[in-house]
Amino acid sequence: MSRTILRVFIAAALVGLGWTAGRAQGSGPDFEIAVKAPGGRTEVECVRGCKLAWVERMDPATITPNRTSFDYSCGAATCESGRIGGWIDR
Numbered sequence: 001m002s003r004t005i006l007r008v009f010i011a012a013a014l015v016g017l018g019w020t021a022g023r024a025q026g027s028g029p030d031f032e033i034a035v036k037a038p039g040g041r042t043e044v045e046c047v048r049g050c051k052l053a054w055v056e057r058m059d060p061a062t063i064t065p066n067r068t069s070f071d072y073s074c075g076a077a078t079c080e081s082g083r084i085g086g087w088i089d090r
Contacts, residue, residue: 029055029063029085035072037079044084045069055085 032055035044046052051065065087072082 029053029065030088031086033084033086035079035082035084037072037082039074039077039079041071041073042079043069043071046086049089051087051089052084053087054083056083 030050033044035042044052046068050068052067052070053063053065054070055063063085065085070084072079
C-alpha cells in the first residue's frame with residue numbers, strides 16, 4: 001500500500017514539474033517591432049505567417065496575438081512611441 005502511495009506521489013510530482021517547466025517557457029513574442037513614424041497614419045502589417053499584438057507597457061506572457069495589421073497614428077510631427085510584438089504562426 002505504501003509503495004502505491006509513493007508511486008502516485010512521484011507521478012504527481014513529475015507531472016507538476018513538467019507543467020511548471022512548460023509554463024515557465026512562456027509565450028512571449030518571437031519578435032518586436034518599434035514604430036517611429038511621421039505624423040499621420042502609418043500601417044504596420046504582418047504579410048504572411050505571423051500574428052501581432054500591442055505590447056507597450058504590458059507583460060508579454062499575458063498577451064494574446066490576434067491581429068495581422070495595426071493603424072498607428074498621432075497628431076504630432078513625429079510619433080516616437082509604439083511597440084508591437086509578433087508571433088510566428090506555426
